[in-house]
Amino acid sequence: MPKPHIPLEEIRAQVEGCRRCPLADGRTQTVFGVGNPAARVLIVGEAPGKNEDLQGEPFVGAAGKYLNELLSIAGLRREDVFIANVLKCRPPGNRDPRPEEIELCTPYLREQTRTIDPEFIVTLGNFSTKFILKTEVGITRLHGTLQRAGRFKVFPIFHPAAALYDSSKREALENDFTTLGQLLRESDAAAGMHEVDAGNAQGSPAALSTPAVPTDSNAGEGQAETQPDPASHVEQPHLL
Ligand code: SF4
Numbered sequence: 001m002p003k004p005h006i007p008l009e010e011i012r013a014q015v016e017g018c019r020r021c022p023l024a025d026g027r028t029q030t031v032f033g034v035g036n037p038a039a040r041v042l043i044v045g046e047a048p049g050k051n052e053d054l055q056g057e058p059f060v061g062a063a064g065k066y067l068n069e070l071l072s073i074a075g076l077r078r079e080d081v082f083i084a085n086v087l088k089c090r091p092p093g094n095r096d097p098r099p100e101e102i103e104l105c106t107p108y109l110r111e112q113t114r115t116i117d118p119e120f121i122v123t124l125g126n127f128s129t130k131f132i133l134k135t136e137v138g139i140t141r142l143h144g145t146l147q148r149a150g151r152f153k154v155f156p157i158f159h160p161a162a163a164l165y166d167s168s169k170r171e172a173l174e175n176d177f178t179t180l181g182q183l184l185r186e187s188d189a190a191a192g193m194h195e196v197d198a199g200n201a202q203g204s205p206a207a208l209s210t211p212a213v214p215t216d217s218n219a220g221e222g223q224a225e226t227q228p229d230p231a232s233h234v235e236q237p238h239l240l
Pocket of ligand 1: 015018019020021022023024030087088089101104105
């Protein structure tokens with residue numbers, strides 16, 4: 001029998017009191033995550049930076065502003081999605097997360113994911129991509145390809161902060177968010193097609209009047225999954 005989902009506020013309270021790893025000593029506050037608790041898209045970054053630690057919210061400051069612009073390319077507003085990080089406390093000097101910190105902190109991300117139950121998980125950068133897909137394949141190879149972790153669609157993208165220091169990443173980021181928007185629309189169209197099928201089976205007049213959806217409406221998803229095969233390097237996902 002599946003484990004019941006823990007309410008987000010309960011997980012938040014656990015995070016706020018957490019002292020499992022030494023990052024608790026250097027934090028101003030924990031950064032649980034923010035957004036729509038029933039989001040279709042869960043965005044997973046790396047760890048809080050200085051501004052996030054001060055404000056208690058992920059992706060604020062320049063990287064956050066840029067993320068908002070990128071979301072709009074995909075037809076999303078910040079309030080539509082839920083934004084979280086792999087680590088809930090800031091590593092000193094913005095150094096990379098350490099494996100033991102990831103191991104200790106990610107049970108919270110797992111529970112957040114189970115409770116929010118998104119259709120898509122967008123992993124931003126290497127750390128969240130490697131954790132969620134349980135892979136050693138880097139973001140440079142995986143970005144812009146549709147992957148799976150259990151029942152979730154996973155779409156890895158470069159971390160927006162990367163584009164602030166390396167403008168060559170901007171084009172890739174913007175292309176990938178365009179593709180994300182396409183995947184969302186294709187999934188909507190496919191869901192509409194399933195509704196029509198179900199309605200037809202029941203002889204529903206309302207469903208019969210629904211416009212037909214092209215039969216290749218989910219072709220983009222299939223194409224993304226068959227792109228230059230980084231997926232062959234992805235092991236069994238371990239998110240849930
Ligand atoms: S980083 Fe995670 S595991 Fe470490 S103290 Fe913060 S909430 Fe706890």
